[in-house]
Amino acid sequence: MKNKLKITAIFFLIIAMVQVIVPLSMILKRETTLKYGKELKFKVAPIDPYDPFIGRYVALNLEKNYAPRNKNLKIIRGDTVFVILKKDGKGFAEPSGISLDKPSDEVYVKAKVLSVSNDKVYLDFKLNRYYMEEKAAPGAERVYRKYAGKKNAYIAVKVKDGFAVINGFFVGGVRIEDILKNMNG
Amino acid sequence: MNKKFVKVLFQELPLLVSKGVLTEESADRLRKYYETEPDNDRNTLLIMAGVAGALLIGLGIILLLGHNWSALSRPVRAVISIGGLIAAQAVSFFVILKERQSDNLKESVALFWALMAGAAMALISQTYNIPGDTAVFILTWMFLILPIPYLMKATVPMIIYVAGITAWAMFSGFAKFSFFWLLLLPAIPYFLWVIRREDHLIRSSILSFVMASAVALISGIGFFELFGSFWVVVVPSVYAVFYFLSKFEFEGTNVSWQHPLSIIGRLGLFYLLIIFTFRSGWDDLDILSEFSDNRFFEGGYFFFAVIGFCFVAASLYLYVYSLKREKNGIVTLGALPSLVLAVTFLKLLFAGFPAALVFNIFLFLLSLRHMAFGLRTHNLREINIGISFLFVLIAVRFFDVEISFIAKGIVFIIMGIMFLCFNFFFARRIGGVR
Numbered sequence: 001m002k003n004k005l006k007i008t009a010i011f012f013l014i015i016a017m018v019q020v021i022v023p024l025s026m027i028l029k030r031e032t033t034l035k036y037g038k039e040l041k042f043k044v045a046p047i048d049p050y051d052p053f054i055g056r057y058v059a060l061n062l063e064k065n066y067a068p069r070n071k072n073l074k075i076i077r078g079d080t081v082f083v084i085l086k087k088d089g090k091g092f093a094e095p096s097g098i099s100l101d102k103p104s105d106e107v108y109v110k111a112k113v114l115s116v117s118n119d120k121v122y123l124d125f126k127l128n129r130y131y132m133e134e135k136a137a138p139g140a141e142r143v144y145r146k147y148a149g150k151k152n153a154y155i156a157v158k159v160k161d162g163f164a165v166i167n168g169f170f171v172g173g174v175r176i177e178d179i180l181k182n183m184n185g
Numbered sequence: 186m187n188k189k190f191v192k193v194l195f196q197e198l199p200l201l202v203s204k205g206v207l208t209e210e211s212a213d214r215l216r217k218y219y220e221t222e223p224d225n226d227r228n229t230l231l232i233m234a235g236v237a238g239a240l241l242i243g244l245g246i247i248l249l250l251g252h253n254w255s256a257l258s259r260p261v262r263a264v265i266s267i268g269g270l271i272a273a274q275a276v277s278f279f280v281i282l283k284e285r286q287s288d289n290l291k292e293s294v295a296l297f298w299a300l301m302a303g304a305a306m307a308l309i310s311q312t313y314n315i316p317g318d319t320a321v322f323i324l325t326w327m328f329l330i331l332p333i334p335y336l337m338k339a340t341v342p343m344i345i346y347v348a349g350i351t352a353w354a355m356f357s358g359f360a361k362f363s364f365f366w367l368l369l370l371p372a373i374p375y376f377l378w379v380i381r382r383e384d385h386l387i388r389s390s391i392l393s394f395v396m397a398s399a400v401a402l403i404s405g406i407g408f409f410e411l412f413g414s415f416w417v418v419v420v421p422s423v424y425a426v427f428y429f430l431s432k433f434e435f436e437g438t439n440v441s442w443q444h445p446l447s448i449i450g451r452l453g454l455f456y457l458l459i460i461f462t463f464r465s466g467w468d469d470l471d472i473l474s475e476f477s478d479n480r481f482f483e484g485g486y487f488f489f490a491v492i493g494f495c496f497v498a499a500s501l502y503l504y505v506y507s508l509k510r511e512k513n514g515i516v517t518l519g520a521l522p523s524l525v526l527a528v529t530f531l532k533l534l535f536a537g538f539p540a541a542l543v544f545n546i547f548l549f550l551l552s553l554r555h556m557a558f559g560l561r562t563h564n565l566r567e568i569n570i571g572i573s574f575l576f577v578l579i580a581v582r583f584f585d586v587e588i589s590f591i592a593k594g595i596v597f598i599i600m601g602i603m604f605l606c607f608n609f610f611f612a613r614r615i616g617g618v619r
Contacts, residue, residue: 012336022329027312027313054310055252055311128316129314131312131314132253177255
């Protein structure tokens with residue numbers, strides 16, 4: 001009986017550790033990216049749905065969700081590729097090319113190929129949700145509608161070793177949370 | 186347990202003893218047997234209340250975190266998500282260490298633990314805007330909680346696991362359905378352990394209900410996708426296997442929710458049988474061409490295809506077995522896969538073979554068999570089943586647009602006359618007996 005309890009306890013400890021390590025590593029990977037990653041801005045068009053477990057969010061559609069196609073590369077839907085990112089004249093990120101090997105000295109993110117057209121490769125950057133406080137998310141959509149066409153809406157993203165973490169959602173250069181605070185205050 | 190029955194029985198016992206039907210001894214034994222029941226009921230009630238409590242609190246925490254408090258900084262959120270999980274683990278460990286563990290405590294604590302693992306993941310997803318891949322979220326959560334039922338000997342987390350992997354398969358799409366079977370494997374030792382214990386019928390019944398539903402759902406959709414027209418043989422086989430296996434379900438209870446395999450098997454077979462009575466489906470059937478260019482010879486789907494063929498083989502074997510052993514009669518719902526296989530074969534040989542007609546006759550015979558059996562054994566339930574089968578058949582054919590009004594009308598009138606004759610004869614016979 002004692003022995004059995006000992007085995008259970010050891011088994012329990014292992015499980016408990018694994019259960020903690022998984023979320024902890026999720027946190028650490030993102031914290032290091034936010035701290036040490038390079039910042040990029042992606043233009044977006046947001047709308048406001050919700051997830052029953054995780055909460056309300058702003059669904060983001062990246063404006064530049066495609067890269068020019070290099071016809072020498074064999075790419076099909078569902079492939080994971082490295083997307084090389086450059087900054088355009090206004091400082092927004094622009095996918096400039098695709099590589100199957102890890103680029104060495106450029107800024108890049110991993111992305112999934114959604115579809116391939118004649119000259120473009122459409123990509124899923126997995127940057128599609130910005131979670132906000134329950135009441136704030138619908139407000140964010142309204143703010144975006146109000147300024148649509150007049151001001152830029154974009155997300156700031158930190159990128160490290162091909163891994164991207166969203167660091168904020170901005171309209172006209174101001175954090176969405178601050179815009180909403182000023183509107184209500 | 187039916188309380189009314191017990192009450193009536195207890196009232197009757199003295200009478201039965203006085204008339205010499207039962208000895209005082211056996212009456213006492215009956216009393217003892219039925220008196221232990223309320224205890225079991227109370228335990229069930231306690232488990233239900235405990236589980237409901239843990240479920241509400243756990244989901245409540247998930248909802249509160251879902252508000253996404255902007256006042257909480259990232260470090261605070263990290264502490265909450267990991268801290269909550271560790272707290273749930275600590276409570277669970279305390280329960281494991283306890284000498285006398287009550288089932289209701291174990292179930293509720295284990296459920297709370299499982300929910301806290303989900304809450305931790307949800308909070309992290311929210312904080313770091315992790316992309317909305319519901320399938321990945323569910324799968325990670327399910328992997329984290331899979332050991333809990335084994336550690337705590339608690340069934341509710343296993344129910345969540347089975348429901349979770351089913352949801353995962355539905356979200357991921359057919360291409361990943363094969364993995365569903367692999368994910369289901371680790372649940373099976375626990376499942377076997379629970380049904381062997383049998384002491385808490387409610388837990389084992391609900392778990393088998395969820396497992397059977399999951400298998401029926403995934404195999405139904407999957408085999409439909411994978412086998413093309415051949416699904417007409419494969420999908421009924423799944424339900425037929427449930428139907429036959431239900432004969433091995435717990436005995437000593439008449440409550441139908443405690444026979445999940447039987448319910449799901451019968452409903453599935455009956456529903457398919459109704460579908461097979463329509464002509465259009467059989468006309469569109471194109472097995473050979475779909476067989477030749479089907480994808481189940483490709484690696485990923487092969488596993489799934491093997492499981493499909495196993496179901497077919499098992500259902501045929503079990504049918505033959507039941508014919509030999511139980512003298513159950515040829516016309517049972519369990520005969521459906523064999524009949525479909527035979528009809529499909531004949532349909533391939535003779536394109537004009539009236540496949541739908543065979544199933545109409547089969548359903549008709551099935552209803553007659555239930556009625557005859559019910560009359561013979563004075564079992565009102567069987568008579569009702571037979572009558573309702575018959576009425577479903579009549580209703581389906583009445584609204585069937587594929588048959589001409591003349592044909593439908595004539596067949597209906599002939600059958601009506603047959604029933605009136607039967608009624609007449611039967612009434613006379615009963616009258617004669619009186």
